Amino acid sequence: MNDSNLYRMMFLIRKFEERALTEFSSGKLVGTTHAYIGQEANAAGLLYHLVDGDIVWSNHRCHGHFLAYGGDANQLAAELMGKETGVVGGRGGSQHIHWKNFYSNGIQGGIVPVATGMAFAQKLDVTGKIAVVFIGDGTLGEGTLYETLNLAALWSIPVLIVVEENGYAQTTPVEQGVSGRIAGRFEAFGIKTYELASSDVIEVSALAQKAIEFVRGKTAPAALILHTHRFSAHSKGDDTRDKEEVKKLRDTYDPLELHRPRIQMEERNILEKDVMIVVDEAFKSAYDAPYPILREELK
Template sequence: MNYSRLYEKCMKIRLFEKRIEDEFSLGKMRGTTHGCIGQEIIPVFVMEQINRDTDYITGTHRCHGQVLAYTDDMYSLACEMMGKQDGFVNGLGGSQHIKIGNYITNGITGGMITVASGIAMGKKKNCDSGIVIAFAGDGGFNEGYVQESLNLASNYELPLLIICENNGYAMSTPTQEYSAGSFKARVEALNIRYIETTSTLPDVLEQDIIKGFSYVRNEEKPCFIDVHTARLCGHSKSDSMEYMSDEEKENNMKSDPILWLAKKIDSNEVEMINERIAKEVDDAFLNATNCREITLD
């Protein structure tokens, strides 16, 4: 495992997300945003396993990390969020509605699971190669259309890999207060392979993600990976996380995968990586600021 490369990929997402928070606080961005600080390593590992020619990926409203793990293009994402013409969809999609290559997402909670199931159905019927990877948060799995999609994926044995970014909260509500039973029981009741990852330490997470990809590719059946993670930022830009105790926040910080990766790398290299990425982020936002606004012509 190349710890330096992983650290750099995760830090690009981390520093980009922090810059977004700053831009909103200064009134330079409009609308809303949903950060993935603390969860960066999940999309990084997932995107390392995809086949860019044949696989399709659907995202969530919390999509910036997924986009940057897929494309590494901070400039286009900054443009998109600022409503500039050089954005991925010409500045029309904003923070949550993005299409780039075989990756697509929107802002409906759990909504892309239905789209992913449809794409997987098309692949099955047309005997197309590749699989479909669908990201979702734990809060989306009580939506009726998500359960319907999982039922169809199992019944028709669709090549669908679901990545549940389980940060333990639906906005500000703890999972145990809004969700009956366990995801494991629900998924296995539908005869879908269930893999649980209780740690986002890179060595553990990578193997479970590889295991899930291998199952869907070889068996051509759906698989659900339940990744327990921690969100180190609010649900959205207006969330001050007052629902979390100081002890919980402190424990979450201690389990930050980026801190773990930094300890595996020489401190001088960490400093150089941080400085280089900080400049890349500055350049991306400066250039995006100078890009042309979208027009309605």
Template sequence: MTDLLPEALALSRLADDDLELMLIIRHFELNLLALFDKGLLNGTTHTCLGQEYVPVALEPLLDRGDHVFSNHRGHGHYLARFRDCHGLLAEIMGRTGAVCGGVGGSQHLHRPGYLSTGVQGESLPLAAGAALHLKRTEPGRLACAYIGDGTWGEGAVYETLNLASLWKLPLLVVVENNGIAQSTPAERHLAGTIAGRAAAFGVGHHLVTSTDVNEIRAELNPVLAMVRAGEPVVVEFLTHRLGPHSKGDDTRPAHVVELLRKNDWYARYAEAHHEQFERLDRGARAMIRAITEEVSARPCA
């Protein structure tokens, strides 16, 4: 798993809006785990701790008319798209003002042009259908589907890649490869490579090893232009998962998690751009505290 760690280079200075969004997602996720510990939430949740930079880097490259399909670890995808902490927390807590009336919970969210699901691979055929519709009715738009390395064990992935290649669909498959599927390391569940599997269907593949948002955007801008022109692409992020699979089931040795923390964007950015980081981090913490107090006081949905 630690083989997936990107090289710990200095991170470039971000615009305040970008860093603030990453910090908001970070503290939103930490807050959820704290609420579970206090017995204030039911069910489960899957945080994106460590992976916040992925949707933040991608979102400005997506148009409002593009369709986004998320997965069980999708809070960051949703918040990067809509910046709607109130609605998402209300959904998870089952309070009024929830995104889906409190019936979708943490994993199943729907808004126009956005859908998440907790079923592995379920969104990919839907994303292909959306991409086909966009190709026919809104040329230049695309469908973006987020999946993890574990989802490559699902047949729906390959059925989708097959049709996307045959029909030249504007489909962007974003793989957040954090090296572990629940509790199974990638080397024990994934034969070959993700690049090789994409190539088998004639689908392009682009590997992202950086955690620098500015660098990622510059790297992916021409890739998304290809997708919009009808060339489906798999973009694989080598990333890491700091938190447990769900709310408390981390089976990794403590030293492995500690190494991930030391190489995480949060610690590295705090060191590289301390003043900006401290200012925005304080603001994000205060914002999430205030939102939690306000949403917690709402009646049940």
């Protein structure tokens, strides 16, 4: 993907999430949502390296992953509103998305054995496809992760576990929830580990490509630990962090700001305008869409 397309994708994720948060605060959306604002470089830099047939498992913070996978903004906005035109007919909401080989589920850790099982099926069927699963630092305490790492290593399963370490699990700082080195947890199982502390999409892309090539080439598991930063609240308004701390993170690590100088201003303006229209139309068409008909009503 060229610089402009990477920027476009990150800008789309940012604007989609900002609009979703606005709609939540105005009461147009219900349920919950976990914005990906600040972490855009991870999804944008990684997912375009996958090929058709590869499997992606995401978590509660899935909108950015879905859009970078190629998911449709209209269908995502409609899904957030529980509308019939949503990506899963309005029945999944923000955290339960499925389209092609993309899946998401909000049960922390639970997605790791499922993704690994699906990757194992790819190995048994000799398809050459792999699975990628995204987890957060707060999910490193889930026991099922380690049972899965054991089997993934023993059976050499082509799964890439991406840890988006954003410093917090809801309101708990990573220092209070995760002991030792994160990489050490994977290395203990003999799993190849890649690690990066950068919000530069170009750097993320280069390392993600390496990790994906390893998993596919060796038909073996790997971990990619991405140290990243969440600028928005955990879900909607639940941010207990100091406002100054969040401002400092934004000023230093904004992936859009880091990448922006690589795109000519004229092109950037056109591209940004275009994305604003896409996001506006996604939410407007979602308001106008009907709710799904309940089974009882069909009888």
